[in-house]
Amino acid sequence: MxxxxxxxxxxxxxxxxxxxxxxxxxxxxxxxxxxxxxxxPSAAQLAMRQRFALAQNWLKPLTPFVRIGCKNYGSSGRGFIAAKSYLMHYALTGTHPEVSVDPAMVMVAWGKLPQATGASVSLDASGNLSFQWDANEYRGTNFQNDHVMLLAYIPEAKLAAFDLCGARRSKGGDTLKLDAGFSGKEADVYMAFITEEREELSNSQYLGRITVI
Structure with missing residues (x-):
């Protein structure tokens, strides 16, 4: 009504x-x-519905992150829609009905800022994620004031941890705290940079899948 x-x-x-x-x-x-x-519905329609639903459900726990991270991708100005469009075009593998998401191909941030050089991630003694990157490459430039954005995601559990405004690029490292739900599971890890004004971003970088102890 x-x-x-x-x-x-x-x-x-x-x-x-x-x-x-x-x-x-x-x-x-x-x-x-x-x-x-x-x-x-035709086979093509069923395949498209599956791709749409898979992309929607995979990204849903990441909504706060991709709303900011992907807001400048495409013409919609809406980060979640942009991230979903990218995922459907570039990060789905297989054919209907055996379709899955390739985490390494997912984009959770997009932009023209430089990415991190020498980026890596490891598990620290407290069970949190320790990110490292080269802090010297852009020292003395405006890029040194960019803030890092960190993300860890377990798609199977729909569990995500993220920091939308972490350490400055000039620091060369930061830590992402994980809650107990991550223990004993594998998480896909991403990072990106965003300007202090929260307007411009870098493309996200996939740092691999790490087992949380």
Whole structure:
């Protein structure tokens, strides 16, 4: 049932007759209500639905990260949609119904800032992730003030840990704390850089899969 949250002169919300009202980015829109099809979906349609659902579900726990990390990719200006589009085009392997995500090909941040040189990650004595990179390459430039963005993700458990504004590039290292849920599992690890103004980013770097003890 449709609603008129702003009165009879305002936009509608939900289905009213043959139209559906919705709000996107603060603006009200109306579109035709979809018709139910009596035809069974084709193999191509089923394959596309699977790819869409797989990308959506894989990225969902990373929503706060990719909203910022991928906001400058494409023309949508919406980081999650951009990250999902990239994943569907470049990070899915196999054919329907045996389709999976290749974590090494996933992009969780995109931009023109330089990536880290000599980037690595290891497990420290406390069971947290210790990131290292070359701090000297961009010393004395504006890039030295960039902040690192860190991410660890266990897709099978839908468990993610991240830092959206970590140490400066000039520091050469940072630590990502992990909760007990990571213990005994393998996590895919990523890093990227973002300017202090939170506007420009680097492409994310996949640092591999690490076993958390």
């Amino acid at each position: 449709g609603k008129l949250p702003n009165g009879i002169l305002g936009g509608i919300s939900g289905k009213v007759g043959t139209v559906v009202g919705y709000v996107m980015n603060g603006k009200a829109y109306v579109r035709s209500a979809p018709r139910k099809s009596e035809q069974k």
